[in-house]
Amino acid sequence: MLDILERIDPHSDSTDLLIELVDCLRPRRRHRGHASAAVRTLTQLLRGNPAQAWALRSYIVTLLEKRRHTSLYSDIGILSNDGFFTELKRRIAWRLLPPALDDLYLSDALDQVLYAEEDYYWIRSVPDADWLALFDVVAEARPPLDAAPDRARLVTTMGMLDAIRTLSCRVCALGLEPRLVHSYSEIEDFDSPFLMQNIEVNHYLDEYGRFLEGAIPRPDDPRHLLVMLDQCDEVVAKIRRNSLSFGTSVALTYVLVAITQSIERLRKLLFLVDVSEASGESATALLAAPEQEAAREAERDAESAPCASRELVTMPQPAGPRPVTPRRAAALALAQELVEGHNTKYRVRGLFRDNIHLLARNVTENASRTGEHYIAESRSQLRDMFKAAAGAGLIVGFMATFKILLSYLRAAPLVEAFLFSMNYSLGFMLVHMLHWTIATKQPAMTAQRIAAGLHSRDGRSIDFDSMAELVNKVFRTQIVSVLGNVVVAFPTALVIAIAYQQMMGHHLVTPEKAMHLLHDIDPIHTPALFYAAIAGVWLFVAGLISGYYDNKALYTRMGQRVRQLRWLGSLIGIERRDRVSRYVENNLGGLMGNFYFGILLGTTGTVGYLLGLPLDIRHVTFSTANFATALVGLDYRMSWEMAANATLGVALIGAVNLLVSFSLALWVALRARKIQFKRSVMLLRALGRRFVQAPLDFFIGPRDVEVIDIPVFTKENK
Template sequence: MLDHSSDLRHILQYISLLQELPEPSSLKRFIDALRVTSDDEEAVNAKIRELIDILKENPKYGAGLAAFILRLTDNYQRITLYADTGIISDDSFSHSINRLIGHRFLPLLPKEDSVVELAHHLFDGATDEKWLSLITPEHWDELVELIKVDEQNLELVASAKNSILNALVILSYRISGIGLHTEMMDTYPQVLNYTAAFVAQNQETVLFVNQYRQSHNLDAMTDTMPDVDIDPAPLLVMLEQCQDIVDNIRKRVYKTGISIRMTNMLVRLEQSIHRMHILLELVSDKNKNRDKAIVELTQEIVRTAKTRYSFGYLIKNNTRLLSRKITENSGQVGEHYISTDKLGYKKMYKKAAIGGFLIAFMATLKILGSSLVLAPIGKAFMNSMIYGLGFVGIHIAGGTVATKQPAMTAAAIASTISEGSSKKKQLTKLAELVVDIMRTQFIAIVGNISIAMPIALLIAFGWVQFYGETMISTEKAAYLLHELDPLRSLSLPHAAIAGVFLFLSGLISGYYDNLAAFNKIGERVKRHHLLARLMPQSWQNRLGSFVEANLGAIMGNFIFGCFLGSTATIGYMLGLPLDIRHIAFASANLVHGLFFLSPDDLTWQLALYAFVGVLLIGMVNLIVSFSLSLMIALRSKEVHFSQWKDLGELMFKHLITHPRDFFIPRNESVKYARIDSEGRIIYDDNVKETAIPSGSVVRRLGNKKADPLKDIQNAVNVAKTDLSQGTLNKVKQDDKPIEAGEMGLDMNSETNAKNPLPKPDKPPQLPK
C-alpha cells in the first residue's frame, strides 16, 4: 500500500510540474495506477480514498491535475464531445452494421482530434467502464471538489465554458429541428399547436449563451464571476415544455402508433434535452448537481470510447429501440393475460374453455392429416393452416390459448418496474405481478385441458361408433404417448421452442397493433372504394373497426400457428430434431393415445407418467415465454435490473407462506397504478399544456379569438379607404356608417363581441 501510495503521489507531482506541457502518457500512468481489474467494490473505493487523501494533503496537486486535463483536452474537438457523445445517431441500422463490417476488413480512420480517441487511449482496460461505475457517489463528490483550477488558469475555464456554450447552441438547434420535423408533424398533427416551445427554447438558449458569455467576460478568455449570475431558469422551463411534448406524444402512442424512425427521433430528442440539462449544470450549477453532471459525462465518454466499434453494443441499442417501439404500443383491444381479482379469474377460465374446445378439434385434424401422403412443403402448409386458422377462430370466438405472453404483459411488467421511488417497493410490486401472471396462466391451462381432454375423448369415442374402426393405429397411439415422455424423448426442448414462438407471437401482435394505429388501417378500410360496392356502409364501418381493434391479435395468432405448423418440416429439411410441444395440444394427444393404445399396453402408471409429461410441457412453455417477455420489457424501458436473486427469494417466500395465491385469487387483489383487473394498461391521456413566453417569435397555432364587430368595422374602413383612392364606384347611398343589423348580425344573439365565434374541433367531413 505504501509503495502504491508513493507511486500515485509521484505521478501527481509529475503532472503538476508539467501542467504547462500536457501529454497523454502521464495521464495514462495516473489512470493505470487507479485501475482495479476485479469487480471488488471495496478495492476500487480504497484506491479512490487514497487519491482523495493525497489531494487533501496537497491541494496544488488537484489544481495541477485540473489544469493538465483542461490543457490536454483543449487540443481536441470538445464541442462534438459535449454535443454528440452518448447521443444516438440518425444512421439506419443497415448503414451502421455495414460500416462496422467494413471496419473489420479495412479499419476506419480514427478522428485524431476527438476526445473519444483520447479516452480510448487512456482507458484501454477491458474493465474500465465497470470499475468506474463501482466508485461511490460520495467519493465522486469529494474528488470533483478537489480537482479544480486555481485563479491563475481561468483562461482554461473560459475556453472550456465557451465550448460548452457552443454545444448548447448546437443542441438547441437540433432539438428545434427534430421537434419541427415533417414526419413528427405529419404523424402527430397536434404538435403543430406546440411548435412554439421548440422555437422558444432556441431563443432562450441563444439569449442565455450571449448573456452568460458577456457577464463572465469569456470573450476576453477569462472567467469573471458577476455579482448576480445569469439565471438559466427560463431556458430550463422551455426544456421542460419540450420534454412535456415528448411525454404527451408517448401517451398517445397506443392510439396513434409509432414508426422505428419516429422512435429514434423521440429518443434523440430526449437525450439532447437531457444533455442540455447536464451542460447547463456544468456552467451554472443551478440545481447544485455539477458534480453529478461531470461524473455522468465522464462515464459516457468512457462508454462511447469502449463501444463505438462494437457489434454487440450496436445490436443491443437497436434491439432496445425495437422493443421499446413494440411494448409502447400494446394494443387498444386484444388479448389480456393478467387477472387481479375473482371476476377476471372466472372470465379467463371461460375464455380458456372456449380455446380448449376448439383445440380438441384442431389436434384431431392434425392427427388425421398426418396420415396423408404429402410433400414436406405441403405438410407444413396443411399444419400451418390448421394451427393458424384455428388460433384465429379461437380469438374471434372469444377464447384464449394458455401460456401466451403478448406484448401487453411485457408493457405491464415494464410499467411496474420503471415506476416507483423505492427499489424495494418496485421489487415487491413486480413479485406480486408475477404471482398474478402465474395464477392467470394456471387457470388458463386448467381451462384449456379440462375441456380439450373430454372433448377429445368424445371425438375418439364418436369416431369409433360412427365409422366402426379406430381413428389411428396402435403404433400411432404409442408414438403420441412417446412424444409426451419427458425423459426418453425431446418433448421438453420442443416445449421450449414452442415457448419462444409464444413469446414471438406476442411481439407480432404488438407490432401489428402498432401498424394498424400508425397507418390508420381501420379508417382506410372504412373508405375502401371496392368494399363500398360489395357491402353496405354500416357493414364496412364495422369491418374497419374490427380490423383496427383485432389486427394485432389475428396476425399474432395466425403467424404463431404458422410457426408451430412448419417447425417440424423445417427440422426435417435441415436434418435437425426440431418440433414443438404445447400443453393444450399435448393434452388432446394424450387422450387419443390412451384411447387407441392396445389394451395390453395400457396401464395406470403409463397414463400418469404421460400426464406428468403434459404438465412439464406446460411448465416449460410458461417459463420460456414469460422469461423472454420479462427480458424484452426490461430492455424496452432501459431498466438495469440486477436483483434476480432478491426477486427469486420474494417469490419463494410467497410460495411458502401463501401457496394458494399461485392458484386461487386473493380475497383482496393487489392494485397496480397502471393495470386494471383484466390486465389492460390504464393510459393517461391528460395532455400537459405548454406555456410559451410572451417574447416568442412563434405563436401557438389555432385558438384564434374572433371579434365580429371589429372585423366588420375593419372591412368598412378598408372600403372607405378604397373609395377615397377611387377604387370603389359605389357605396351605400346615404353614406352612413354600416350598422351591424344591416350586415345580418343579431346584437342580441349569443354571437357577439363578448362571445367569440365557435371554432370547429376538426375539418368538415368530405364526401366519400
C-alpha cells in the same frame, strides 16, 4: 508513476504520457480498490512536488487548447439523428472495426486515453472526494514566474457553449420530425417549444458572447430557456402517454430518447457555464485565469523569503479540502457520464436498452388489455370459457388429423414444413375468428395483466389480497380452459379415427405409427418435456407478436386505412367495408399472432432435421388428440401402464406449455414496466388464505350474484 511525472513536457500535445499515467491508475483484474489508492498516491506526489503539478497542469492545458471540445459534450452518450437501424448497423460495424481517430478532437483523445471498455467502472468506484482532491492539486498548482497564463477555463467554456448551440439545433430538428407531429398533432396549434428553445438559446449565447468581450457585466440567467426545455419535456411525456393508446414505433421511440438525452445534456451544460447572479458564483470565479493571481502571490512570497528560490516556490499545504459546491459536483458527474458514454458507445445492448423499453411497454400493454378477456370473474364466465375452449378442442381434433394425413404425402422437408405451418396457422386463425380459445395461448396474455396489476415503483403499495384474487382468477380460468380443450379434443379425434376406419376400411394410423405417437408423448424416455418447453417459448413469442401488431394497428391507424380503400367499397359495399375495417383494427394482433404461431410450430421440427439438432414441439391439445388416434389405431389394446404413461405425458406437457409461456411473458412484462417484484412470499400467503377460506370457490369461482330488479314507486305510478 513518479517516473512518468518527471518525463512530462508541459508544452507537448501528445497523449502518450497521459495514457501511461492512466495505465498506472487503472486497476488490474478489476481490483477497483487499487484505483482509489492509486489516485490518492498521485495526489500526494503532486502535492509534495509543486513543479510536477504545474508541469502536469500545463501539459493537460496544452492538450485541451489544441483540440476541439464540442463533439465531446454534444455527441458522447447521446444518440445521433440517423435513426435506430442506422445506429445499430454503425455500432455493429464499429465493434468489428473501430473508426479512425483524429487528434483534432478531444473526444478522440479520450478514446486513446480511456481505451478499455471497463474504465468507467473503476473511475466511478473512486470516491468523489479523491477525484476532487486530485483536480484541486492540479488546478491550484502555482506556476513559475515566467509562465504564460493559460486559457484552460476559457477554452472549456467555449467548447461547452458551442455544444449548447449544437444540442439546441438538434432538439429543434428532432422536435419538428413528421412522426413526432403525427403522434401529437396539437403541437401545430401553438408555437413549438422545440423551436422556441432554439431561439432562446441563440439569444442567450449572443449575450454570453458580449459578456466574454467585456461589453456587458454579465449575461442574463437562462431561467426562461430552462422553462422552454421543461415544456419540451412535457410534450415528450404527453407523446409517451398517448402512445399507450395510439401505439408507437421503433423510429418514434428513438426520436423521443434522443430528444430526452439532448435536453438533459443541455441542462447540465447550462448549469456549468452559468455566471449570472442566480448561479451563486461570480463571473470572475468561472472565467478569470487564477494562475495569474497565483503567480503574483508566489512572487510576493519569494520576495519576503530571501532564502527561497525565485524560480520555484513550494506550495503551502492546504488547510483542508475545498468544499464540494454544486458546480464542482455537477462537473465531476458530467465527466463520469462522458467517460461511461465513451466506453459504451459501441455497445449494441445499450442501444436496445434505451430504445426498446417504451416499445416493449406498449406491446405488453396491448397484450394486457387482450389478457383481460381471458380472465373469468364468475362461474357463469367460467362456463362460457369452457364452451369457448371446447370449441377450440373440436377444431384441434381435426387439425391433428389433417397433420397425420399431410405426413403421408412424404413431401420434401421444406414443402412438408409449409403444409404443417398452414394447417396450424389457418386452424388457429379459424379458432380466433370463431371467438374460441386455445388454452395455452392464454398465459402470454394473462401474465401481462398480472404485471400491470403489479405496477409499483418500490413494491410497497401493492395490494396483495387483490393481486391474489387476480392470480386465483387466472389460475382457475386456465384450468377450465385446458379441460375444455382436452375433454373435447380427445373424443373428436377418437370419433374421426373411428369414422375413417369405417369409411376407408383401415385405420387412420398403423400400429407402428400409433406406437410412434405414444412414444412422442412419453415424458420419461423421450425429450417430450423439452419439446413442450420449446412450444411454450413459441406461445410466448406469439403473445409478443399479437401485442406488436395490436400496437401497429393503433399507430398506423389500420382501420382508417382500410376504410379509405375505394376498390374494397365497390367490391363488398361501404357498410361491409366499414365492418371489415373495424374487425381488422381490433383483431389484427390476434390474427397475426395465431398465423406466426402456426408457422413456428410447423417449421421447428423441419429446422431441427435440417440442422441435425433435437428440435421439435409438443402441444398439450395436439398430444391429447394423438393419444386418441393411437388408441383407435391399436384397436384399444393398450395396457394400463401405457395408458397411464400417455396420460401423465399429456398432463406434464400441458403444465410445461403453460409454465414456460407464462413465466417468460411475466418476466418481459415486469422488465418492460421496470418492476422488481421480490415479495412473492406475501402473495403466496394471500393465495393460501383464499384457499383455506373457500377451497371450492378457489377452483370453480364464487356463486353468481343474482341481480333483482326492485320496482321504484313514485307519485306518478302509484
